Amino acid sequence: VLDPWFLGFHLERGSEMSSKMVRKADPGERVGVFGVRGGRLEVVEYSDLPPALARATDARGRLRFDAGSIAIHLIDVGFAERLAGGAGGRGGALPFHRARKKVPYVSDNGERVAPPEPNGIKFEMFVFDALPGARNPLVLETSREDEFSPVKNATGPDSAETCVRDQMKQFARWFRAAGVAIAADADGVPGHRIEVSPLFATGVESFRAAWEKLAPRPGIRDGLYLE
Numbered sequence: 001v002l003d004p005w006f007l008g009f010h011l012e013r014g015s016e017m018s019s020k021m022v023r024k025a026d027p028g029e030r031v032g033v034f035g036v037r038g039g040r041l042e043v044v045e046y047s048d049l050p051p052a053l054a055r056a057t058d059a060r061g062r063l064r065f066d067a068g069s070i071a072i073h074l075i076d077v078g079f080a081e082r083l084a085g086g087a088g089g090r091g092g093a094l095p096f097h098r099a100r101k102k103v104p105y106v107s108d109n110g111e112r113v114a115p116p117e118p119n120g121i122k123f124e125m126f127v128f129d130a131l132p133g134a135r136n137p138l139v140l141e142t143s144r145e146d147e148f149s150p151v152k153n154a155t156g157p158d159s160a161e162t163c164v165r166d167q168m169k170q171f172a173r174w175f176r177a178a179g180v181a182i183a184a185d186a187d188g189v190p191g192h193r194i195e196v197s198p199l200f201a202t203g204v205e206s207f208r209a210a211w212e213k214l215a216p217r218p219g220i221r222d223g224l225y226l227e
Helices: 004-013 051-055 077-085 127-133 160-177 204-213
Strands: 017-023 032-037 040-044 067-075 097-101 120-124 138-141 194-196 224-226
Touching (some): 004 017, 004 067, 017 127, 040 127, 067 127, 077 127, 160 194
Parallel strands (some): 017 138, 194 224
Antiparallel strands (some): 032 067, 097 120
């Protein structure tokens, strides 16, 4: 949560609002993208980005708009107060975004209905819409493998299951960096279900240091939990 590199770059830049980004995995990935419009940095929500622009590529064949916003921001206290109070800022007047949603409802005969298609409109506000009003906004690219595995679906891609797998792959990399042999499949998922609490370590270096202090050190097994 408290990333010292992110905080340091934010302070060094004198930024009022800093954000993290990862490269989009594919044109249809449901993340907003950073871009400059009218000389100001902003995020275009994926539902507002025309499909043709989402698929557009540059001379090297890479996505033209691939700077994916992962909703990790640092906001200067003064900027937040300015936003809330309106003194020289936007006064909390963030724009609405329209989203079509599947909204369960109760029918006339009292039965709960889960519609197969969107049947409702939801108006949403996003904190990233404050970016155009921030001084010296900063965007820091980070590692998808270490910092981004969203839970957006009940099953399948971007679900709790894939998030757990990605976290276990991360923990396995930490173990190997500390010199511990750990078996994994072709995707890097360890054969045992393991978990490392952020109270134990938050990255490779802190994991190495904490692991060295353990005496005795536990063996790799299902349900291993380091705290």
